[in-house]
Each structure stands twice: as structure tokens, then as C-alpha cells.
Amino acid sequence: MPNASARPKxxxxxxxxxxxxxxxxxxxxxxxxxxxxQCLFSQDYGPAFxxxxxxxxxxxxxxxxxxxxxxxxxxxxAEELDSAGRIQDLFGCYEQALELFPADEVILNSMGxxxxxxxxxxxxxxxxxxxxxxxxxxxxxxxxxYRVANWLVxxxxxxxxxxxxxxxxxxxxxxxxxxxxxxTVLDIGTGTGILGMCAKKAGAAEVYACELSKTMYELAxxxxxxxxxxxxxxxxxxxxxxxxxxxxIPHRVSLVVTETVDAGLFGEGIIESLIHAWHHLLLPPQSGxxxxxxxxxxxxxxxxGATVFAMAVECLExxxxxxxxxxxxGSLSVATAxxxxxxxxxxxxxxxxxxxxxxxxxxxxxxxxxxxxxxxTVLHIDFNxxxxxEGLSSRPVQRVRLPVVREGELDALALWFQLHLDExxxxxxxxxxxxxxxQAIYPEHTSKGFLLKGGDELIVEVSCRDAYLRxxxxxxxxxxxxIGLGARPDPRDSSGFLPNPEAELCSALASLQTRRRPDVxxxxxxxxxxxxxxxxxxxxxxxxxxxxxxxxxxxxILEDPAGVPTKEPFPVDPLYVxxxxxxxxxxxxxxxxxxxxxxxxxxxxxxQQEALQRMAHANGVPEGSLAFWLxxxxxxxxxxxxxxxxxxxxxxxxxxxxxxxxxxxKLMEKASLARCLLEHGGRVFxxxxxxxxxLVESDTLLLESAVQGREATLDFNIAPxxxxxxxxxxxxxxFSTLACRHLSKPVQxxxxxxxxxxANYDNREVQVQTTLSGRITAVPFWYDIHLDENIRVSTxxxxxxxxxxxxxxxxxxxxxxxxxxxxxxxxxxxxISIEVRRDG
Ligand code: 44T
Numbered sequence: 068m069p070n071a072s073a074r075p076k077x078x079x080x081x082x083x084x085x086x087x088x089x090x091x092x093x094x095x096x097x098x099x100x101x102x103x104x105q106c107l108f109s110q111d112y113g114p115a116f117x118x119x120x121x122x123x124x125x126x127x128x129x130x131x132x133x134x135x136x137x138x139x140x141x142x143x144x145a146e147e148l149d150s151a152g153r154i155q156d157l158f159g160c161y162e163q164a165l166e167l168f169p170a171d172e173v174i175l176n177s178m179g180x181x182x183x184x185x186x187x188x189x190x191x192x193x194x195x196x197x198x199x200x201x202x203x204x205x206x207x208x209x210x211x212x213y214r215v216a217n218w219l220v221x222x223x224x225x226x227x228x229x230x231x232x233x234x235x236x237x238x239x240x241x242x243x244x245x246x247x248x249x250x251t252v253l254d255i256g257t258g259t260g261i262l263g264m265c266a267k268k269a270g271a272a273e274v275y276a277c278e279l280s281k282t283m284y285e286l287a288x289x290x291x292x293x294x295x296x297x298x299x300x301x302x303x304x305x306x307x308x309x310x311x312x313x314x315x316i317p318h319r320v321s322l323v324v325t326e327t328v329d330a331g332l333f334g335e336g337i338i339e340s341l342i343h344a345w346h347h348l349l350l351p352p353q354s355g356x357x358x359x360x361x362x363x364x365x366x367x368x369x370x371x372g373a374t375v376f377a378m379a380v381e382c383l384e385x386x387x388x389x390x391x392x393x394x395x396x397g398s399l400s401v402a403t404a405x406x407x408x409x410x411x412x413x414x415x416x417x418x419x420x421x422x423x424x425x426x427x428x429x430x431x432x433x434x435x436x437x438x439x440x441x442x443x444t445v446l447h448i449d450f451n452x453x454x455x456x457e458g459l460s461s462r463p464v465q466r467v468r469l470p471v472v473r474e475g476e477l478d479a480l481a482l483w484f485q486l487h488l489d490e491x492x493x494x495x496x497x498x499x500x501x502x503x504x505x506q507a508i509y510p511e512h513t514s515k516g517f518l519l520k521g522g523d524e525l526i527v528e529v530s531c532r533d534a535y536l537r538x539x540x541x542x543x544x545x546x547x548x549x550i551g552l553g554a555r556p557d558p559r560d561s562s563g564f565l566p567n568p569e570a571e572l573c574s575a576l577a578s579l580q581t582r583r584r585p586d587v588x589x590x591x592x593x594x595x596x597x598x599x600x601x602x603x604x605x606x607x608x609x610x611x612x613x614x615x616x617x618x619x620x621x622x623x624i625l626e627d628p629a630g631v632p633t634k635e636p637f638p639v640d641p642l643y644v645x646x647x648x649x650x651x652x653x654x655x656x657x658x659x660x661x662x663x664x665x666x667x668x669x670x671x672x673x674x675q676q677e678a679l680q681r682m683a684h685a686n687g688v689p690e691g692s693l694a695f696w697l698x699x700x701x702x703x704x705x706x707x708x709x710x711x712x713x714x715x716x717x718x719x720x721x722x723x724x725x726x727x728x729x730x731x732x733k734l735m736e737k738a739s740l741a742r743c744l745l746e747h748g749g750r751v752f753x754x755x756x757x758x759x760x761x762l763v764e765s766d767t768l769l770l771e772s773a774v775q776g777r778e779a780t781l782d783f784n785i786a787p788x789x790x791x792x793x794x795x796x797x798x799x800x801x802f803s804t805l806a807c808r809h810l811s812k813p814v815q816x817x818x819x820x821x822x823x824x825x826a827n828y829d830n831r832e833v834q835v836q837t838t839l840s841g842r843i844t845a846v847p848f849w850y851d852i853h854l855d856e857n858i859r860v861s862t863x864x865x866x867x868x869x870x871x872x873x874x875x876x877x878x879x880x881x882x883x884x885x886x887x888x889x890x891x892x893x894x895x896x897x898x899i900s901i902e903v904r905r906d907g
Pocket of ligand 1: 283330
């Protein structure tokens with residue numbers, strides 16, 4: 068605790084004079100300061116905080132002197148408010164504190180941490196960013212910022228800005244339109260301002276831009292000013308749907324430019340934005356009969372429209388992230404666990420709890436994919452026809468037939484589109500294009516193991532009832548018969564398609580088997596992949612069973628009064644095992660299935676707890692040997708009901724690596740707590756982690772991390788601004804499909820010992836010899852997780868649920884084959900940092 072009892076030094080002549088001038092104020096200040104210090108001393112943080120507020124508001128000259136004590140008081144009081152659930156009060160205090168100290172990086176960072184814990188990630192990120200701007204060498208804020216920068220400025224901004232082809236095509240289309248007479252322009256969703264700047268540069272008389280993200284809006288303002296266009300482009304921080312004429316822009320415009328499209332085309336709300344724009348922001352469209360053909364008196368949109376394609380694919384990687392593919396997990400049978408599924412599911416009836424699609428770059432999926440059908444056009448949309456846009460949501464569900472060209476299991480439908488910028492030019496987001504675009508993936512849940520055969524036709528329903536384009540495989544036409552795939556076709560909606568009665572019976576049967584029952588348990592895609600990770604569970608089961616038999620054997624050997632060991636016929640107590648993995652985990656259940664074990668799980672969601680209990684029942688695990696730790700926190704007696712041993716736990720499971728490839732936050736703190744709770748002979752699983760990595764040259768990683776120079780961004784000066792949001796560690800990397808050259812062999816970078824605190828260090832230097840000449844641009848890394856002396860799991864294993872991470876170097880290092888380089892590896896608060904230097 069900072070020194071709370073010291074008296075403030077008189078801070079300068081002016082302050083002294085003021086104090087002399089107002090004795091009543093001085094009296095109040097000094098008594099409040101005294102009270103603040105007393106309260107602080109007696110750990111009465113709420114009143115201490117109020118006293119400090121009063122003092123510092125009345126006597127700002129004490130700010131320097133009281134800063135540390137004020138911080139301490141604020142943080143302690145905030146902790147109390149947090150545990151009491153008084154969230155409004157908590158943020159109220161921070162706001163008051165920031166009014167007093169608006170440029171205080173420590174307060175900003177701490178407020179960011181609270182915001183983050185409560186799920187306000189964007190706001191949290193904004194606070195860390197501000198803290199870091201105020202004090203660039205503040206490591207806590209830097210690490211926090213790196214963890215959340217992705218939410219503030221999504222990584223695809225770098226990709227899009229580095230995509231010269233895309234930028235150029237947009238620029239040419241805009242140039243043509245402006246030179247053709249569209250001289251008033253609105254850029255919807257301007258991002259860094261690039262399309263608006265294209266319009267200005269092409270000679271547009273008036274350019275407006277809007278952007279709903281605060282960070283992107285601020286960035287756009289900086290970029291536009293740096294390019295000397297701040298007088299020429301009016302940027303608004305708002306959603307286009309809130310814009311009005313003449314409040315926000317003086318009159319309607321003749322051109323809207325936008326790239327508010329996601330991989331599924333409509334996910335960023337382009338339909339709604341354009342309907343609104345046509346009604347409120349754009350001049351009337353040019354129509355055949357329209358009297359005026361003057362482009363400056365009519366409105367139009369770039370892009371002019373889009374054509375959407377879909378195809379069916381077989382893909383193991385998609386399958387294992389969306390449905391259970393194994394019948395055994397560890398030693399457990401999960402054959403009855405079909406109720407587990409990923410949240411990505413698309414039926415023609417929108418369901419808010421589900422995401423209709425995920426996105427993937429098909430060409431980069433590990434293990435690849437097989438196209439089972441030809442790509443087929445499923446929709447064409449004209450952005451210049453407002454009636455067409457408005458009609459989309461009321462349009463009946465359309466059925467399209469995809470001819471099957473190759474035999475395979477139906478795992479997903481993939482969707483992409485061609486964006487027609489104007490009559491001449493278009494962009495494609497297809498899987499074969501060399502672009503930054505991903506495809507939208509609609510995983511197939513219902514047709515478990517359904518094999519499509521050449522000559523079949525897959526019937527897909529296409530709908531657009533809410534903001535999303537939805538695709539749903541409903542049936543297969545085989546030899547003139549329709550085989551239902553689970554989602555019952557609705558004859559009213561199917562335009563002119565009448566299913567035969569037999570087919571209807573089939574699909575009714577299928578939907579009886581697969582209809583979502585109330586006990587369906589939804590897991591994240593990464594959790595599904597974890598369940599499908601047989602290696603992981605087999606290794607844990609083996610290591611655990613070894614430990615259990617050892618401990619059981621030990622507990623049977625009791626000392627008799629004469630000191631001679633005797634064998635007890637029955638185990639005395641159950642062994643206690645705790646799984647503190649975050650998210651869904653079966654490790655506790657695997658432990659409980661060994662018998663003589665009482666296992667506690669940290670799974671919190673009630674649906675997931677029910678799923679575990681169902682599986683326990685199905686596997687004959689005795690009632691009572693599986694319990695949920697968090698249900699017991701109120702009732703400590705229930706947990707600590709074993710008086711015969713001093714410490715409770717025989718084994719504690721930690722999930723030490725996040726799916727994204729980073730060490731789990733606070734892992735080492737968790738491990739040391741866990742060690743304190745172990746009985747004699749007990750173990751923390753895993754007991755050790757080895758971080759491995761190698762040197763690579765990868766342009767892809769560079770392009771995904773930062774905007775490279777000015778060329779790609781049409782010679783506009785954008786890179787230095789957006790690159791403030793560059794983070795040195797790239798996560799969710801798939802090393803097996805990363806385009807790169809390996810410049811060295813894998814080396815051991817770091818060891819984390821979870822069983823022995825003394826074995827740890829926080830930085831290490833590693834010498835690596837290069838095997839090829841090239842430019843070191845990154846160091847991908849992964850982990851060997853040692854469960855015991857003999858059993859280990861690698862996070863790089865094929866079919867692992869883990870992805871990898873890579874440190875991307877700020878300055879690539881040119882090396883020649885055989886040269887030695889030195890890596891300075893550091894671990895600070897679970898974050899790994901690596902610097903690469905030439906040796907010598
Ligand atoms: N990502 C594609 C989607 N906005 C692009 O705030 C392709 C993803 C992608 N502003 C990998 C690769 C790729 N009014 O800054 C955003 C957003 C803003 C609006 C004002 C509105 N109505 C909107 C709607 C959106 O527009 C910006 C661009 S959205 C583009 C999304 C490279 N992963």
C-alpha cells in the first residue's frame with residue numbers, strides 16, 4: 068500500500084498563496100485528506116474514495132502528491148464494487164476518476180480491464196489503446212492492447228488494404244462514375260476512408276463518408292487529413308441508416324460507394340443500408356422512362372449488383388468443427404451424445420441463437436476439400452433496383468438443384484459471390500481466386516454421413532427472410548426419387564415443386580430423428596473439435612489412469628502401529644479430481660468413470676452440465692461421482708467433506724493453451740494455486756509445457772499483419788495510421804497450410820514447469836542456425852504438452868483443435884544459410900514475445 072499517512076508537501080508558491088486566501092476551503096481540504104488517509108488505513112475504501120474525490124476537486128494542486136494513493140483506493144474500491152455486482156457504481160467511480168485525471172494511463176488501463184471482464188471488448192480495447200498512446204512503454208497496457216486490438220480494428224482491414232487488385236478496380240469504377248457526371252458521393256462504411264478519397268481524387272465536387280465504428284471513424288479522419296483532403300471529405304461517425312438530408316448531408320447524392328459486404332454478402336446489412344439510401348440519401352434512379360438522363364440528377368450505386376454462387380463440399384476440417392465424428396472420447400462412449408452440435412446452423416426459419424454460417428478460405432483448409440457439385444448461381448441481385456432489394460425479404464423460399472459431380476459425404480455448402488462494380492468490372496470472392504476473401508460456409512448437421520453420388524441432384528433452399536442469405540440442403544434427388552435430409556420441405560414455399568408422398572414420409576422420418584429436441588446442447592466449433600480430438604483424450608485418459616492406480620495403491624498401504632505396512636482390502640476414500648478447463652470438457656467425466664473417484668467439473672452452462680450428466684448416465688458412471696464445482700461454491704462443506712487428508716485434490720486439470728494458439732492467461736498463477744491444493748503425490752495435468760518454434764519467411768503473414776507501403780493503397784498514405792493497430796503476435800494460424808519457407812528446424816523456445824515453480828524463468832536466449840537463405844519474417848510457435856514423464860500431446864498435431872500463433876517481426880531479417888541467429892524469448896503475464904537478432 069502506498070504511504071497514506073505522509074503529509075503533502077506544499078506544492079509551489081501559487082498553491083500556498085491560494086491556501087492562505089481561503090481558510091475555509093483549506094480546512095475542508097485538510098480534514099478530508101486526513102479522513103481519506105484514515106479510511107484507507109482501515110481499509111474502508113468506499114469512503115476513502117469519496118474523500119479523495121473531494122480533496123482533489125477542491126485542491127487540484129494535490130493531484131501529483133495523492134496520485135498513487137488515489138489509484139490504490141480506486142482499484143480497491145472497484146474490486147469491492149465488482150464483487151458486489153455494483154457495475155454501474157464501478158464505472159461511475161472510474162468516470163469520476165478520469166474527470167480528475169483524464170490522461171492517466173493507469174486508470175485507463177484498469178478501467179479497460181474491468182470493461183473487458185464484463186464483455187465490453189471494443190470499449191476495453193479503446194481504453195487500452197488510449198493508455199498506450201499516453202505511455203507507449205507501459206507493458207501492462209501493451210499486453211492488454213495486443214489481446215484485444217483485433218476487436219478494435221479487425222484483421223481483414225489489413226488484407227483488404229493490401230489487396231491492390233481490389234483497390235484498383237474500385238478506384239477505376241469510381242473514377243469512371245465521377246468523370247461521367249456523378250459528382251456528389253457518399254461512401255457508406257468508409258473504414259480508413261479509401262473509397263471516399265478515390266472519389267475526391269477523381270474530381271467529385273462533394274464527398275461524404277460515414278462509419279459506425281468509433282475507432283475506424285477516428286482513423287478515417289486522421290488518414291483523410293494526412294492525405295490533404297480534410298476540407299474535401301465530410302466524415303460522419305454514424306450508421307448510414309441514421310443519416311438524414313439535410314441534417315447530416317445537405318442534399319441527396321448521385322453516387323453511393325460501399326463495400327459493406329461480408330463473406331456471406333448480406334451479413335454487414337447492405338440490403339437494409341441500400342434500401343434506406345434509396346429512400347433518403349440518393350437521387351432517384353435512372354429509369355427507362357425517366358426524363359432526365361443527366362447523371363448528376365440521378366442516383367446510382369457502386370457496386371451495381373452481385374451474383375451469388377454455391378456448391379456442396381466434403382471437408383473433414385469443417386465436419387470435425389461442427390458435429391461429433393467419434394463414438395468414443397477417452398474411455399467414454401459418446402454414441403448417445405448426438406445432441407451436441409455447433410452453433411452454426413441454418414434452417415429456413417431464422418433462429419437468433421444460431422449463426423447461419425462461418426467463414427473459411429477453402430483453399431487454405433488443412434486437409435483440403437472436395438467439390439461435390441458444380442458451383443451454381445443461387446441469386447442475382449441488382450443494387451440499383453430498390454423494389455428488388457425490398458422484395459428480397461418477402462420472396463418465397465427458392466429451391467435450386469445442384470448436380471452432383473463427385474461421390475462424397477455432404478459436409479457443407481460453400482457460398483461466394485461476384486461483386487459487379489459496374490457493367491464492365493467485377494470482383495470475385497470465389498475459392499479459386501487470388502484474393503483476400505473467405506467463403507461463407509453452411510455446415511450440414513442433419514444428414515449424418517450422407518453420401519452423395521454422381522448423378523444425384525442436391526436440392527437447396529435459398530431464402531433471405533432476415534438480414535442473412537440462408538442456404539439449406541433439404542433433399543437429394545436420386546433416380547427420380549427425393550430423399551429428405553432432415554429439414555422437412557415445406558410444400559407451400561417450394562415454387563412449383565411437389566414432393567411425392569413416399570419422399571415426404573422419408574423426410575418426416577428423418578426430421579423425427581434429427582429435429583432439435585429441448586436437450587440439444589450447443590458447443591462452440593472449437594469445443595466440437597476438442598471432443599473430436601481423440602489423441603488429446605486418449606493421452607489424458609492414459610495419464611490419469613496411471614496416476615489413479617498409483618494413488619489408489621498408495622492409499623491402501625497403511626502404516627500399522629508397529630510400523631509395518633499392511634494392505635487395506637478397500638480403498639479408504641475416493642480420490643478427488645478437479646477439472647478447471649474453461650469451456651466444455653469431458654476430462655472430469657473420464658476421471659469419474661474410473662470408479663473410486665469423485666470428479667468436479669467447472670462447466671458452467673446448465674445445458675452443458677446436463678449433457679455431461681446424460682453421458683455419465685449412459686456410461687454407467689455412478690450418480691454422485693461427478694459434480695459441478697461452481698454449483699458448490701456456496702456450500703463449501705459439500706466439497707471439502709474429506710477430513711482424513713489434509714489437502715483435497717489428487718489431480719487438477721488445467722487447459723493451458725487457448726484454441727487461438729496462445730498460453731492461457733494467468734496460467735502460471737493458476738498452476739501455483741493448484742499446486743497448493745494438491746494432496747501428497749497429487750498432480751497438476753499437464754506438469755510441463757514446452758514451447759517450440761521455427762524461423763520462416765512468409766509474405767502472407769506480413770500482409771495479414773500490417774499494410775505494406777503505399778503501392779497497394781493506390782498511393783494514398785494509409786499504412787502508418789492503420790498499422791498502429793498491428794499486433795506482434797498473429798493468432799489462429801494454421802501452420803500446416805501457411806504459405807511460407809522454413810528457414811530453420813524447429814527449436815525449443817521455452818519451458819513452463821507447472822509442477823515446480825523454481826524451475827521457471829521469464830526470459831531466455833536461444834541460438835538457432837538457419838538452414839536456408841531468406842528473409843525471416845515470422846516465428847510460428849506451438850506447444851508440446853507433457854501430461855507426465857511419458858505422455859505428451861502436441862498442439863501442432865493434425866486434427867488438433869488448436870491453431871498456432873506466430874510472432875511477426877517488426878523488421879524482417881535477411882539471413883544466409885548456415886548463419887546463426889539469437890532469439891530473445893520472454894514470457895510476461897502469459898504473453899510470449901520474441902526478438903530475433905543476428906548473432907555476434
Ligand atoms: N470482412 C471481409 C467484411 N459499416 C468486410 O464498421 C475480406 C473477413 C473479410 N458504417 C477475411 C477476409 C475478408 N453505416 O468499418 C466497417 C463497418 C462499416 C457501416 C456505416 C453502415 N450501414 C455500415 C455497415 C458497415 O463499414 C466498414 C466496412 S464493412 C466491410 C466488411 C477482406 N475476413
